[in-house]
Amino acid sequence: MTTLFRTSLIGLALAGTTALPSLAADISWIYCGDRIDPAHEKYIAEWNAANPDYPVVPEVVGWAQCQDKATTLAAAGSPAGMAYVGSRTLKEFALSDLIVEVPMTDEEKAAYYPNIVDTVTFEGTQWGVPIAFSTKALYWNKDLFAEAGLDPEKPPTTWAEEIEYAKTIKEKTGKAGYGLPAKTFDNTMHQFLHWVYTNNGKVIDAEGNIVMDSPEVLAALQAYKDITPYSVEGATAYEQNEIRAIFLDKQVGMIQAAVSTAFLLNDTDINWGVTDLPLGPNAAGKGTLLITDSLAVFKGSGVEEKAVEFAKYITQPKIQEEYEAGGLAGLTPLRPSTAVDTMVAADPYWQPFIDGIEFGGPEPLFTDYRGLQNVMIEMVQSVVTGSAEPQAALTKAAGALEEYK
Amino acid sequence: MTSSRSAWIFAWALLAPAILYVLIIVAWPLIETFRLSFTDASLRKVVNYVGWRNYEKIFNETFLTVITRTFIWTFFSVLLKMVIGMCGAVLLNAAVPGRNLFRILTMPPWIVPMAIGIFMWGWMYNGQFGMISGLLQRFGLVDGPVAFLAYGRSAFWATIVTDVWIGVPMVTIYFLAAMQAIPKDLYEAAWTDGASRWTRFRRITLPLMSPAIITMSMLSLIATFNSFDIIWILTQGGPSGQTTTMIIDTYQVAIGSKKYGEGAARAVVICIFLSLFCLAYFRVTRRLQGVDKA
Numbered sequence: 195m196t197t198l199f200r201t202s203l204i205g206l207a208l209a210g211t212t213a214l215p216s217l218a219a220d221i222s223w224i225y226c227g228d229r230i231d232p233a234h235e236k237y238i239a240e241w242n243a244a245n246p247d248y249p250v251v252p253e254v255v256g257w258a259q260c261q262d263k264a265t266t267l268a269a270a271g272s273p274a275g276m277a278y279v280g281s282r283t284l285k286e287f288a289l290s291d292l293i294v295e296v297p298m299t300d301e302e303k304a305a306y307y308p309n310i311v312d313t314v315t316f317e318g319t320q321w322g323v324p325i326a327f328s329t330k331a332l333y334w335n336k337d338l339f340a341e342a343g344l345d346p347e348k349p350p351t352t353w354a355e356e357i358e359y360a361k362t363i364k365e366k367t368g369k370a371g372y373g374l375p376a377k378t379f380d381n382t383m384h385q386f387l388h389w390v391y392t393n394n395g396k397v398i399d400a401e402g403n404i405v406m407d408s409p410e411v412l413a414a415l416q417a418y419k420d421i422t423p424y425s426v427e428g429a430t431a432y433e434q435n436e437i438r439a440i441f442l443d444k445q446v447g448m449i450q451a452a453v454s455t456a457f458l459l460n461d462t463d464i465n466w467g468v469t470d471l472p473l474g475p476n477a478a479g480k481g482t483l484l485i486t487d488s489l490a491v492f493k494g495s496g497v498e499e500k501a502v503e504f505a506k507y508i509t510q511p512k513i514q515e516e517y518e519a520g521g522l523a524g525l526t527p528l529r530p531s532t533a534v535d536t537m538v539a540a541d542p543y544w545q546p547f548i549d550g551i552e553f554g555g556p557e558p559l560f561t562d563y564r565g566l567q568n569v570m571i572e573m574v575q576s577v578v579t580g581s582a583e584p585q586a587a588l589t590k591a592a593g594a595l596e597e598y599k
Numbered sequence: 600m601t602s603s604r605s606a607w608i609f610a611w612a613l614l615a616p617a618i619l620y621v622l623i624i625v626a627w628p629l630i631e632t633f634r635l636s637f638t639d640a641s642l643r644k645v646v647n648y649v650g651w652r653n654y655e656k657i658f659n660e661t662f663l664t665v666i667t668r669t670f671i672w673t674f675f676s677v678l679l680k681m682v683i684g685m686c687g688a689v690l691l692n693a694a695v696p697g698r699n700l701f702r703i704l705t706m707p708p709w710i711v712p713m714a715i716g717i718f719m720w721g722w723m724y725n726g727q728f729g730m731i732s733g734l735l736q737r738f739g740l741v742d743g744p745v746a747f748l749a750y751g752r753s754a755f756w757a758t759i760v761t762d763v764w765i766g767v768p769m770v771t772i773y774f775l776a777a778m779q780a781i782p783k784d785l786y787e788a789a790w791t792d793g794a795s796r797w798t799r800f801r802r803i804t805l806p807l808m809s810p811a812i813i814t815m816s817m818l819s820l821i822a823t824f825n826s827f828d829i830i831w832i833l834t835q836g837g838p839s840g841q842t843t844t845m846i847i848d849t850y851q852v853a854i855g856s857k858k859y860g861e862g863a864a865r866a867v868v869i870c871i872f873l874s875l876f877c878l879a880y881f882r883v884t885r886r887l888q889g890v891d892k893a
Contacts, residue, residue, distance in 0.1 A: 265857070269642055286857075290642035368743075377748075378837025428726045428746025430838035431754075440727050564855040575839045579750070 219497045221504055224267075224277035225252040226260035226487070233517040237508055248500040264490075268292045273492035275501045281313045281486045284321040285559035293490045294498050295319050296505060305511060305529050307548075313486040313556040322488025323505040325514070329482040329526045329554065330388050330450045331546035332356075332472060336465040338447045342366035349448075349469040353389075353417045356448065356472040360424035363447040371424040373437035373449035376571075376578045381434040383570040384483055387555070388450055389414040391481040393474025397558040397566075402599055407592035410476045415584035417474065419577050429578050454524025456543045470546045482550030485557055486528075526551075565598030629870070635863035642857045653864035661840075662848070662865075669844040672759060673823045679763045680819055681812065684770025689800070691771065692778045702775075709768035717832040720761040724748050724833070748834055751841030758830050758842050762823065770815055777811035778804065810887045817880035821873060845869050 230238070230252055242249040253274075255263050264277035265287075273292065287293040298320050303311045306324070314322040336346035342363040350356040360371025376382050390397070395410035426432060426446055434451070441449045444464060449455075450471060459466050470480045489505040491498055507513070515533045518525050526547045527534045538544045560566040573591035576582035582590070636653055640646045691702050708716060723730045726746030735741045747753045781804065789799045805812075827846045830836060836843035836851065843851075849869060853862020 262854070265642070269857070286642060291644055292642060376838075378835040426727070427744050428749030431724075431726060431746035431749035436725075443727070445727060562856050562858075564851070564857075568851070568855075571837070572839060575837065579838065581839065 219248055219500070220251045221248055221275040221497050221501050222495070223250055223252040223489075224260060224264045224274045225254050226257050226278040227254060228256065229254060231517055231520060233513065233520050234508065237513050241504060241507060245500070245504075248497060248504075250504055264492075268492050268494075271494065273494050275495040275497050276489055276491050276505060278325065278487055279322065279490045280557075281322055281324065281488045282557040282559065282563045284314055284488065284490060285316045286561050286563055287490060288316055288321045289561050292493055293321055294493055294502065295321060296323055296489075296491060296502050298323075302506075307528065307530060307551045309484055309551065309554055309556065310486060310528055313484055314488050316559055322490045323509045324486040324488050324528055325509050325517075326487040327526045327528045328452050328485045329547045329550050330385075330452055331468050331470060331482070331550065332448055333441065333451055333455060333459070333466055333468050334448045335441070335444060335446070336467055338363055338367060338369060338444070342447070346465070347467075349467060350472045351470070352472050353393075353413075353474050357417065357421045357424070360421055360447060364424040367447075369444075370426040370440070370446040371448065372421050372426075373432075373441055373446040374418065374421060374425040374429045374578065375432050375434045375437045376429040376574050377431060377433040377436070378571055378575070379433035380567055382574055383567050384485065384557075385434060385450055386414065386418065386570060386574050387483040387557070388471055388481075389417060389474065391483055391553070391555040392471045392477055392550075394476045394478045394481075394553070395474075396555065397595070398560070398599060404592050404595045404599060406595065407588055410474070412584055412588055413474055413476065415573070415577055415588055418574065419580075419584055422578050430575050452524060453526060453544065453547050456541075457524060468543050468546055470549050477553070479553035480546075480549045481553040481555065482547075483557065484551065484554040560595075560598050562598040566595060569594045569598065632863045632866050632870070635860055636867045638860045638863075640859040640863070646860075649860065653861050656861065657864055657868070665840075665843055665845055665848050666868075668755075668842075669824065669846075672755070672842075672844055673820060676759050676762045676766070676823045676826075677816060677819045679759070680766045680770050680823075681816055683763065683767050684774050684815075685812075687767065687771035688774035688778050689804075691775050705768050705771055707768075708764050713765060713828055714832060716765060717761060717829055720757070720764070721748070721833050724757050749838060751838060754834050754838060754842050758833055761833065762826055762829050765829070766819060766823070770819065773815050774808065774811060777808050781807045813883050813887065814880075817876065817883065821876050821880070824873060824876065825869070845872075 225234075234252075238250050238252060260277075261279060261283065264274055264279055265283075267273050268287070269292070279287070284293070288295075296314075298311065310324055310327065311320065314320045314324055332349060334349045339346040339359070342359075343366055344359055344362055350359050356372070363369060363371035375385050387397075390411055393410045393414050395406075395408060395414060397404070397406045397411075399405050422429060426437060426440055432440070437446070437449055438451055438455055438458075440446050441451075441455075442458060442462060442464070456468060471482055473480070489509065491501040491505060495501065509528075511529055511531065514528060515531060518527050519533065519537065527537075534544075534548070538548065558566060569591050573587045576587045577584050637648055637650060638646045639649050639652075687705060691698060691705065695701075711719075722728065724732075724747035726732050726744035726749065729747075731747065732741070732745045735745060736743070745753075747757045785803050785807075786799055789803060794802065825846050826844075827850065830842050830844060830847050831850070834842045836847040845865065846869065849862055849865040852858050852865060856862075
């Protein structure tokens with residue numbers, strides 16, 4: 195064997211060995227946020243150790259760009275293996291043939307709180323695995339209630355009371371009674387849907403019919419009109435987090451917000467309380483909008499099967515509980531469990547965020563979600579600014595939604 | 600090979616990278632946008648040609664309102680930039696103590712990253728925590744908080760003011776440079792003849808600066824017409840679409856709703872308007888060059 199031949203053989207062997215790691219098929223994961231949650235970091239490492247041929251490679255992308263990045267990559271034909279997406283986009287992705295089904299067994303479905311699975315279900319099957327969940331409750335400033343002559347320990351339970359209390363606070367203290375966000379921003383629609391779902395309303399039914407032009411939704415829009423004079427001045431300038439900042443500045447009596455607001459309030463001297471969202475006249479029970487984010491598995495990555503397996507692994511009850519308990523994201527638990535019971539017992543402010551789930555509703559699934567959002571925002575803004583009456587705004591919006599369903 | 604032929608090849612070799620660059624960065628996207636505008640391209644993998652449907656669809660009352668709004672927004676923004684820029688240039692050109700310091704102080708809106716400047720204005724317009732609302736309340740000019748971005752009309756003007764704030768330094772510096780190029784002896788002769796400050800400005804400064812004014816107006820018009828960041832960060836086109844200009848509308852359709860075909864048709868319309876502005880700019884500059892030569 196000549197030296198040249200021998201050297202070549204060694205070279206080839208070395209090249210082969212070096213190339214070995216690249217034979218592994220990465221499951222790329224577009225992970226929304228500023229950093230990977232420690233719980234996920236731990237279990238990704240475990241998965242990678244157990245599945246060296248299919249390592250998960252997360253890429254952290256800020257919330258503002260996350261959805262667009264996943265969409266652009268998929269549209270360009272070079273999809274990520276998996277991405278953290280708002281469940282509202284699943285129908286659009288599914289109809290565009292960009293994602294694969296992630297069907298759940300009956301046992302898996304039953305493990306979730308009611309209605310959660312609906313947020314990822316379209317045409318009878320599931321298109322994502324819920325990983326993050328958010329509900330809202332009503333926070334009130336007890337000191338402002340007392341200043342206005344209201345009982346600080348008695349928050350409103352109905353819309354009528356809510357409007358009446360907001361009026362009293364405004365008139366007696368000069369401060370805003372309610373924080374109504376109506377900026378051109380996604381959570382303007384979310385906030386309105388909380389009112390829809392606390393009055394047994396719906397935007398679209400299971401058959402895909404627009405059913406928004408109903409007495410239940412009209413009542414919600416009318417309530418918006420009625421509470422606007424007692425709300426933060428210039429509602430169309432503020433989104434949810436800006437309204438929260440005003441609440442933290444003690445300038446507003448009541449707001450709808452997620453549990454993360456309680457974490458912030460704990461660090462202040464504000465005398466606050468949190469309760470179930472007040473109910474409309476047609477309410478069937480305590481409700482809220484159920485917002486979930488899901489893991490969607492994209493078509494064409496070549497690792498779809500393993501990505502589905504990983505999505506189910508990383509959202510299994512044990513890991514999910516650890517993720518939710520970490521508290522970094524301020525998430526409502528996805529599944530009932532003894533851990534949740536313990537958490538609620540330790541911190542009772544969690545209770546209203548769980549209570550609303552039973553009669554809550556999902557973000558409506560549309561083929562053009564942004565179209566839906568724009569129509570809903572326009573409807574809310576036209577009522578809040580007084581440029582349209584609730585019935586006219588509702589009828590117009592319901593008609594416009596036909597184009598986007 | 601003749602020397603003229605080799606010179607020809609050499610010239611093309613030198614030009615080739617630039618031509619290639621323009622073809623890839625400018626020509627191809629333009630052609631592709633034009634092609635897309637005749638399709639129903641979206642997230643779906645199947646793309647169909649739909650003829651003029653996208654154009655028929657966009658030319659409705661809403662889009663015409665958006666076009667009109669865009670022109671009004673651009674007109675006032677450019678006009679204010681020119682007027683304030685001219686005033687600034689006159690002041691900075693005056694022989695006043697600390698002139699260099701004033702010249703430096705003109706620059707921050709230009710130096711500060713645009714997004715940061717816009718967010719700063721967003722806070723100033725805030726009704727609850729904003730400086731403007733606070734001052735108005737302190738001086739008793741308003742009863743309570745005023746959220747400038749909450750109402751169509753005030754939001755419209757608020758976005759113009761922010762655009763003017765960002766655009767004025769460049770206009771000022773450009774006008775100042777043009778002003779300093781005017782021969783001093785013209786002013787001295789006019790002063791000797793007893794011409795007032797205003798007469799000197801009107802009869803000497805303005806006429807001699809007209810090429811600079813026209814050039815800057817045209818360039819500013821092109822840049823302002825396509826101004827996206829300011830409106831998007833401050834209002835996202837709201838409330839109720841009252842600050843939606845053509846570029847915002849195009850973004851919402853193409854990127855927001857992922858209707859790439861419809862978005863491309865809107866982009867083509869913008870492109871046509873901008874091409875007309877550019878054409879006007881080139882004609883004017885050519886005419887001004889002709890005047891200079893004469």
